[in-house]
Amino acid sequence: MSTSSPGFVVPTTLVHPGRVRGGLARREEIWGYVFISPWIIGFALFTFLPMAAAAVFSLTDFDLRRPDDIRFIGLANYERLLTDPVVAQSIGVTLRFIAITVPLNLVVALGLALLLNSPRVAGKPLLRTLFYMPIQIPLVAATLIWAGVLNGSSGWVNTILGVIGINGPDWIGDSSWVLVTLALIGVWSVGNMMLIFVAGLQGVPSELYDAARVDGAGTWRTFRSVTLPLITPILFYNLLISLVTSFQTFIQAFVLKNGVPDAATNLFNLNLYRQAFSFNQMGYASGLAWVLFAVILGVTVILFWSSRRWVYYAAER
Amino acid sequence: MTAIALSRPAGSPRRRLRRSGARVGMTLVAVAVLGAFLMPLLYMAVTSLKDQAQITDSSAPFYPVTQRAFEYEGQPLPVYVVPLDGGARELAIVRKGREDSDFVDPANPAAGIINWQGRWRTLDPAYSVDPKTENFAKVWEEIDFPKLLRNTLVIALVSTIGAVASAIVVAYGFSRFRFRFRGGLFIVLLATIMLSQQATLVPSYIIYSRIGWAGTWLPLIVPHFFANAYNVFLLRQYFMTIPRDLDEAAMIDGASPFRVLRSVIVPQAIPAIVAVSLFHFFYAWNEFLLALVYVGGVPDLWPLTLGIQQYAALYVTRVPLVQASAILTIAVPVVVFFLAQRAFMRGVVITGVEK
Numbered sequence: 001m002s003t004s005s006p007g008f009v010v011p012t013t014l015v016h017p018g019r020v021r022g023g024l025a026r027r028e029e030i031w032g033y034v035f036i037s038p039w040i041i042g043f044a045l046f047t048f049l050p051m052a053a054a055a056v057f058s059l060t061d062f063d064l065r066r067p068d069d070i071r072f073i074g075l076a077n078y079e080r081l082l083t084d085p086v087v088a089q090s091i092g093v094t095l096r097f098i099a100i101t102v103p104l105n106l107v108v109a110l111g112l113a114l115l116l117n118s119p120r121v122a123g124k125p126l127l128r129t130l131f132y133m134p135i136q137i138p139l140v141a142a143t144l145i146w147a148g149v150l151n152g153s154s155g156w157v158n159t160i161l162g163v164i165g166i167n168g169p170d171w172i173g174d175s176s177w178v179l180v181t182l183a184l185i186g187v188w189s190v191g192n193m194m195l196i197f198v199a200g201l202q203g204v205p206s207e208l209y210d211a212a213r214v215d216g217a218g219t220w221r222t223f224r225s226v227t228l229p230l231i232t233p234i235l236f237y238n239l240l241i242s243l244v245t246s247f248q249t250f251i252q253a254f255v256l257k258n259g260v261p262d263a264a265t266n267l268f269n270l271n272l273y274r275q276a277f278s279f280n281q282m283g284y285a286s287g288l289a290w291v292l293f294a295v296i297l298g299v300t301v302i303l304f305w306s307s308r309r310w311v312y313y314a315a316e317r
Numbered sequence: 318m319t320a321i322a323l324s325r326p327a328g329s330p331r332r333r334l335r336r337s338g339a340r341v342g343m344t345l346v347a348v349a350v351l352g353a354f355l356m357p358l359l360y361m362a363v364t365s366l367k368d369q370a371q372i373t374d375s376s377a378p379f380y381p382v383t384q385r386a387f388e389y390e391g392q393p394l395p396v397y398v399v400p401l402d403g404g405a406r407e408l409a410i411v412r413k414g415r416e417d418s419d420f421v422d423p424a425n426p427a428a429g430i431i432n433w434q435g436r437w438r439t440l441d442p443a444y445s446v447d448p449k450t451e452n453f454a455k456v457w458e459e460i461d462f463p464k465l466l467r468n469t470l471v472i473a474l475v476s477t478i479g480a481v482a483s484a485i486v487v488a489y490g491f492s493r494f495r496f497r498f499r500g501g502l503f504i505v506l507l508a509t510i511m512l513s514q515q516a517t518l519v520p521s522y523i524i525y526s527r528i529g530w531a532g533t534w535l536p537l538i539v540p541h542f543f544a545n546a547y548n549v550f551l552l553r554q555y556f557m558t559i560p561r562d563l564d565e566a567a568m569i570d571g572a573s574p575f576r577v578l579r580s581v582i583v584p585q586a587i588p589a590i591v592a593v594s595l596f597h598f599f600y601a602w603n604e605f606l607l608a609l610v611y612v613g614g615v616p617d618l619w620p621l622t623l624g625i626q627q628y629a630a631l632y633v634t635r636v637p638l639v640q641a642s643a644i645l646t647i648a649v650p651v652v653v654f655f656l657a658q659r660a661f662m663r664g665v666v667i668t669g670v671e672k
């Protein structure tokens with residue numbers, strides 16, 4: 001990632017080469033730090049400091065209503081969240097949501113990418129633009145639109161399903177369907193993943209397809225044995241982003257339930273938000289935030305570790 | 318459905334015909350999928366033009382209508398589709414009876430009263446197309462759209478200026494200078510992309526409340542002036558592709574690094590800077606959680622997203638007005654997207670693939 005570069009041309013003939021090079025290198029280093037300093041300051045102030053503060057707060061009984069009366073309570077918050085049935089339940093909801101939304105996003109994004117990369121489809125640039133477009137719609141508005149279209153009685157989806165003889169579910173009120181509804185809202189933002197898949201598909205060398213055809217491989221076989229292995233780096237990237245964003249899902253559930261989530265939509269983040277801003281339990285919420293951070297970090301590490309087994313990098317052969 | 322990109326030699330006319338048939342077929346499949354994908358937008362547009370009565374009327378068609386009325390003897394009378402012996406006719410109801418009702422034919426009121434045996438409640442109303450554009454005027458006023466739009470614009474514009482300027486500077490540092498820990502710091506930068514906003518939300522709120530920033534836009538704007546990882550990454554990738562010859566020449570001529578950035582790098586990186594600006598502007602436009610936490614209690618400071626969420630939560634049943642508010646919210650992002658779609662879509666590929 002950090003490609004070493006020739007840097008500046010040094011007029012070595014003028015003075016003693018070693019000293020000049022050392023001086024210039026130091027000046028280059030100082031300039032480098034000067035330029036990245038906004039990020040370093042921002043990272044310290046807006047990321048590192050709050051995270052460290054959260055670690056400290058998570059060991060206290062910080063209540064927003066009495067901010068001057070903070071007691072150190074050790075690991076009591078962590079003990080509490082391990083036994084809190086609401087936390088257990090919110091973890092269950094989150095995992096179920098992830099199990100629906102991540103595969104759905106990947107399959108839809110890859111399916112659309114294959115369709116929009118097919119030589120047999122005309123007007124691909126326009127189609128790509130239109131499939132990408134909904135990502136531009138603010139998630140709050142997208143949720144309100146989907147809440148309308150999936151409305152059990154007046155929404156179009158159930159009307160259309162009714163025409164073909166299917167009795168559509170209550171997408172929002174039925175606790176066994178509402179996570180599917182949240183996932184469907186997310187599918188509207190699949191455009192980024194789709195474009196990244198398209199770029200990946202275009203990177204597959206066409207000689208390989210020629211060779212597969214000569215070997216008599218059919219459509220499915222070619223996809224399974226040529227396309228899929230070669231796009232595993234892209235698949236890995238999209239899987240990682242999709243997982244991390246699903247852990248962070250908040251807006252859809254909050255807006256769909258008008259700010260009062262029920263047991264079925266109580267994602268980890270919604271519970272965290274409510275503990276902090278409805279019940280003022282800042283210490284407890286800080287502990288929850290750290291648990292979420294640790295889980296996402298853990299998932300990321302596991303994913304990177306597993307990638308050695310299934311991600312194919314052409315350069316490493 | 319495969320991604321086979323082969324240029325076969327032209328075959329027999331019959332094969333060519335079959336291939337163009339397949340082409341039409343696949344294109345139709347793609348268009349049908351697109352139709353399903355974008356159907357909610359059509360729903361939103363159509364529903365925003367309906368009146369409240371039509372939402373609960375299950376016999377109404379899917380487009381905006383009202384039941385026709387006929388002025389008879391100074392009274393507006395609702396019109397129904399009445400099945401008579403000579404076929405169904407559209408008649409205005411004069412007297413509603415339990416087992417029989419009296420009607421008059423709007424086309425020929427002079428013909429007098431027509432009696433029909435049956436329960437009038439079982440009749441289908443006669444509709445005419447009637448888009449209620451006044452919904453938009455109503456929502457505009459009720460949510461105070463000009464105020465919400467102004468708030469959103471101010472937050473998005475100011476934070477975009479800060480985000481882009483700081484990202485340019487930081488990306489320049491990472492792409493053109495060698496310094497100790499550069500690789501490690503860049504990895505830390507990328508790792509912050511993975512960081513959940515919620516991980517810092519609670520402690521940040523406590524800190525901001527202490528310094529009096531809660532209830533203001535400052536927490537929504539100020540952090541963006543310190544370079545966000547996405548923007549830095551995208552710009553750095555682009556800066557790496559700019560040849561060094563020019564900035565080295567400028568350096569030898571005695572230009573300071575700031576000058577090189579301003580006169581050499583920035584002019585050559587305009588497409589990437591435009592992409593980052595657009596991304597960030599609409600990221601700020603769509604932002605919801607921070608606005609909810611910091612200015613949720615101050616309606617005068619609400620951005621659009623928070624305004625329409627609160628409106629929708631308050632008036633859950635007013636489906637047409639909620640859909641109209643959604644249209645008002647998405648109009649600017651969608652129009653700008655179509656005007657600048659190339660810049661958007663190129664930016665995605667830079668961040669996604671080069672990684």
